Amino acid sequence: MKKLTGPLLIAGSPEKVPDLLYATGFSAVDPVVYLQDRGRRWLVVPLLEAGRARRQAKKGVEILIPAELVRRRSAQRRRDQWILALLRRARARRVTVPGYFPVDLVRRLERRGIRVRVAPGSVFPEREVKDAAELRRLRLAQRAAIRAMRRAVGLLRRARARADGLLELEGRVLTSERVRHEIDTTLLEHDCIATETIAAGGTQGADPHERGRGPLRAGEPIVIDIFPRRRADGYWGDLTRTVVRGQASPAVRKMHEAVRRAQRAALRGIRAGAAVAPIHRAAQRALEAAGFATAGRGAEAEGFIHNTGHGVGLEIHEGPIVGDAPGRLRAGHVITVEPGLYYRRHGGVRIEDTIVVTAKGSRPLARCPDYFEL
Amino acid sequence: MKKLTGPLLIAGSPEKVPDLLYATGFSAVDPVVYLQDRGRRWLVVPLLEAGRARRQAKKGVEILIPAELVRRRSAQRRRDQWILALLRRARARRVTVPGYFPVDLVRRLERRGIRVRVAPGSVFPEREVKDAAELRRLRLAQRAAIRAMRRAVGLLRRARARADGLLELEGRVLTSERVRHEIDTTLLEHDCIATETIAAGGTQGADPHERGRGPLRAGEPIVIDIFPRRRADGYWGDLTRTVVRGQASPAVRKMHEAVRRAQRAALRGIRAGAAVAPIHRAAQRALEAAGFATAGRGAEAEGFIHNTGHGVGLEIHEGPIVGDAPGRLRAGHVITVEPGLYYRRHGGVRIEDTIVVTAKGSRPLARCPDYFEL
Structure with missing residues (x-):
């Protein structure tokens, strides 16, 4: 993982390409082009973004608009033309691009004699x-997630079980949708966005990324996975608890x-310099020792x-993936530690905290209580 | 724009690659691979997504997990291996990929003798x-935007101007952040997410995509741009009004x-079969006729x-871009019509409605009142 040398080219929407946000500090929906070479950094943005980009981009990033690079109007719409003009400025005939770089732009550049290394x-x-500034942002995102979790837990605690087992709050059946709404509005108060908050009860939780829908029941496991993104800077938090309103079944309690x-076994193995595979294996072994060996083939x-x-x-x-x-691992990595168990019959149990490797x-990153039976 | 023939391959995160969501109906954060060939359609997803994908993907899309395609465990993590195995199933040695397809995957496939056409x-x-189902979803997103606009306008109407010109509501200075919060919580009630809602007052509005921050003032133009995405299906709405609490200055009124x-001039030119460039020129000419020729060079x-x-x-x-x-244009296109004027001295004025071409x-798509002076 040595640093790259030579000109580096990135193209895409900063909203979808985190490397662009990382390199420039500028976010936008529409596509931009970024080139860095020997200490210089250029960012080409559409005309309507120029003012905002000049104020928001990191120091040292030179903002350009297509008309400053390309004379012909019809060519000003074409990103390959922006890039060719930029490369002429940088006197570069070779560039490195990331693996996710669009193949059509690569082929157009190659046709013009540019050598593209992936x-x-x-x-x-x-x-x-x-770094310290990033840890601060990640911590704020994680704290927002923790506050949202507390509100979701509060909602479930206030709910009462009806005779048929459904949870009821303020005269209405409590649903996944209601819990998610509580979470997402709490996150908004902290200027965070959550696109896919999970509040999945009972057997729905057997699919780790099922968002959950409909009524929630007493005694069933409810997987609550909160991952907010800060609008101010784009950093995420990630937190999961599995809770039960009332008493869990013996099976679910054993899973939990x-x-x-x-999770504790995995955490014990985490430190700078540790390989990731043994950490994952430690979590697997702890589950196997408790009688939860992964079974069944393929998608079953x-x-x-x-x-x-x-x-x-x-x-x-x-990155890094802990699997x-x-x-x-290296000091300063921020990773989740989130073992889980998933059974069609019982549903899911996952516990996830986000930690900083030292x-x-x-x-x-921030402390959240060990909620379980509420 | 004739339809493609032969195998079509797409790779990426459905959350970031709308073609994947369009083809499969399945959304996820993590990367997937999609192949269609002679009426068959395959989607490879990570193991943990298999259950959800089988339930949520469109009929006829066959869900596979890496272990069903690739024997060697270390190779099961590699998307090029998923693709090579899929292509063997389809007995294909040539594929077409979209322009945004990742260059690293293309090069790996080419090294294995696959011919990749972009x-x-x-x-x-x-x-x-x-189609009708899509129009329904787009309309729901647009209606959510309209309701959020009404709430934002209500907030501004209830605000009072202090002696220093700042707007005040319930004893506190009214800010861009407060207006945005009102909008975003309204959207959440309609299960829509808005990542970049704009509420930009005064000279901040001179940058079309400035989100806005800090106190709002009586008499200044406030650009409110609301673009929610439906969580259920991923369709967007888009709506902008520029409003003034109290009286606008003569300059801003003239701009508005x-x-x-x-906007009316552009709308008059819209119909199935019309070229887009004259529609854009009609909007430009209407602005020029009112004395607002675009002036200044480049980013200025x-x-x-x-x-x-x-x-x-x-x-x-x-697509389509109206520029x-x-x-x-074709019948069934859904497009915004959103001329705007931007001056460092006065700020911005933009009016945007989203329409269906007939x-x-x-x-x-849905009707929103012509809010201006409130």
């Missing part, structure tokens, strides 16, 4: 290691204990059916 | 023309009248500094 890994490997133990598999964790930053899922894969271990 | 335009040109006239330009409109669907900005470009003209 970076083998991330073009900003340093993005995985968070096993998952908690698996049940048990622990995902990785133990992933990096969090300007993407909700980014059955190569790679080592020289000697880890510390939580 | 589609010259959209791989689903029919996406621009909305000119923009309204420009002021006046009408963007296109007249854009398509709206699974993307907030999609100085080739292309014709054989003989257009109809609004």
Whole structure:
């Protein structure tokens, strides 16, 4: 993962390409082009974004509009023309692009004699290691998630079980939608956006990313997964608790204990320099020791059916992946630790905290209580 | 824009690649791979998404997980391996990919002898023309935007001007942030997400996409641009009004009248079969006739500094673009009509409605009042 040398070119919408936001600090819906070479950095934006880009982009990023680069009007709409003009400015005939770079632009550049090298890994490997300012932003996102979790838990605590087992609050059946609304409005108060908040009860939770719908019941596990993004800077938080209003069944209680133990086992292995695979295996083994071996083939598999964790930053899922894969942790990595168990019959149980890797271990990005039976 | 023949391959996160959502009906954060060939359609998703994908994907889309395609565990993480296995199933050695397809995957496939053709335009040109179900979803998104606008206008109407000109509501200075919060919570009530709602007062509005911050003032133009996305299906709405609490200055009133006239001029030209460039020119000419010629060079330009409109669907900005470009409208296109004027000294004025193109003209997706002086 050594740093790249030579000109680096990125194209796309900063809203969808975190490397652009990372490099420039500027966010927009429409496509832009970024080039850096020997200490200089250029960002080409549509005319209507020029003023905003000049105020918001990081120091040292030179903002250009297509008309400053390309004379012919019809060519001013074409990003390949922006790039060719930029490369002429930089006197570059070779560029490196990230792996996700659009193939059509590569082919157009190659037709004009530009040599395009595809970076083998991330073009900003340093993005995985968070500096103090990034940790501050991530912590604010995580705190927003924790406050939203507290409100969701409060809602469930105030709910009462009807004779038929459905939860009721203020004379209405309590639904996944209502819990999600409580979470998402809390996040908005903290200027965070959550696009896919999960509040999935009972067997719905058997699919890890099922958002949940309809009435919630007493005694069933409810997976609440909150991952807000800060509008101000684009950093994410990530937090999951699995809760039960009233008493959990013996099976679900056993699952929950096993998952908690698996999370502790994974956390024990985390420190700068540690390989990720043994951390994932430690979580798997803790679950197996409690009688929850992953079973079933292919799409019918049940048990622990995902990785133990992933990096969090300007993407909700980014490197490093904590799974059955190569790679080592570094101080300043921010990762989730989120073992889970999923059974068609019982539903899902997942516990997820986001932590900062340190020289000697880890510390939580922010602390959230261990909610379970409410 | 004829339909493609032969195998079509798309890779990416459905959340970021609308073609994937369009083709499969399935949304997810993590990367997937899609292949269609001679009536068959395959979608490869990570194991943890398999259950959800099987329930949510469109009929006829076959859901696969990596372990069903690739034997070696370490290779199951690699999307190029998923694709090679899929292509073997389809007995295909040539594929077409969209222009935005990742270059690293293309190069890996080429190294394995696959011929990769890049589609010259959209791989689903029919996406621009909305069917009845899509129009229903777009209308719901637009109605959510209209309700949010009404609430924002209500807030401004209830506000009072202090002696220093700042607006005050319930004993507190009214800010862009407060107006945006009112809008975004209203949208959430309609299960819509708005990531970049604009409420920009005074000179802040001179940048079309400035979100706005801090206190709002009586007598200044406030650009309110609301573009919600429906969480249920991913369709967008788009709506802008420029309002003034109290009386607008003569300059701003003149700008507003000119923009309204420009919008009408553009609307008059809209019908199935019409070329887009004359529609954009009609808006420009209406503004010029009112004394608002675009002036200044490059990034210093002021006046009408963007296109007249854009398509709206699974993307907030999609084809067709209504600007100085080739292309014709078709019945079923859903486009914004949004002329605007931007001056450093006065701020911005933009009026935007989203309409459906019909054989003989257009109809609004949903009707929003002409708010201006409140």
